[in-house]
Amino acid sequence: MRPFIDQSSKKLIQGKYIFLDNDFLGEVFKDEILFKDSFDFFSDGYPVIDPFTQFEFLRDVFLPEQRILKEKFITKEIFAPYINHQQVFLKLQENAILLSKIYMHQYQGRKNKQKTGPIDLLLASRVMYHSKQSVLVTGNNKHFPSFIFDVLAVINCQESDDSMRSFSIVEFSHDKFTNCYNQLINLENKTNNKLSSK
Amino acid sequence: MFDLTNPKPNFADNRGVFFFNKHKRDDKKTIDEMIELIRENKKVSDMILNDEAFHRSKL
Numbered sequence: 001m002r003p004f005i006d007q008s009s010k011k012l013i014q015g016k017y018i019f020l021d022n023d024f025l026g027e028v029f030k031d032e033i034l035f036k037d038s039f040d041f042f043s044d045g046y047p048v049i050d051p052f053t054q055f056e057f058l059r060d061v062f063l064p065e066q067r068i069l070k071e072k073f074i075t076k077e078i079f080a081p082y083i084n085h086q087q088v089f090l091k092l093q094e095n096a097i098l099l100s101k102i103y104m105h106q107y108q109g110r111k112n113k114q115k116t117g118p119i120d121l122l123l124a125s126r127v128m129y130h131s132k133q134s135v136l137v138t139g140n141n142k143h144f145p146s147f148i149f150d151v152l153a154v155i156n157c158q159e160s161d162d163s164m165r166s167f168s169i170v171e172f173s174h175d176k177f178t179n180c181y182n183q184l185i186n187l188e189n190k191t192n193n194k195l196s197s198k
Numbered sequence: 199m200f201d202l203t204n205p206k207p208n209f210a211d212n213r214g215v216f217f218f219n220k221h222k223r224d225d226k227k228t229i230d231e232m233i234e235l236i237r238e239n240k241k242v243s244d245m246i247l248n249d250e251a252f253h254r255s256k257l
Binding site: 129 | 208233246
């Protein structure tokens, strides 16, 4: 892969925790040029692997040789350590179910409805929880949609067959979230009033 | 109290979550080690893709 990265957007992620989605982490583990260029771009921030992403990265590995390489790769000190605490997990669960409600509400009436899996919802909830200091790198914007997240930068990659692949660096938007959350609350209040009047 | 039937948004107060905020990294050495792991992974992946004998041995 040959990556194309707009270096002027480096300042947007300066000092922030950079969560990596599994699709990006998987590509980085396959391609040393993408790894080197993207981690050079991230050098003013702190790349972090969320425990859910770690689970996705390590599952379904057939060969012990490959499993060992993967385990060594994600335990390198280049990734800032993230402590998995049950008190935080309870908050993440609550964020994740709330986000899933908002996603479904916002997708109503759209042709291409997306169903986001539990791991991506929990990852989105983590980025939401640490929104003041975090961004996320993902190859699947549909699971981190524009009605909640802002795209800060894009890493474009030319693949060996000349096709192009993009990874976005997204940030949780409090304004967008508040707007969606208020819409959801209004809908729930209306529904509750209807039900109580019956 | 956390209630999945009535969820409320939760945001970190940015204290005490990331324990090593100024995490020290020996980037050059670490990056070289990680590149070596990526190369090893490529060798294993190529072996899986190309080696029929390898596939037969796993059947």
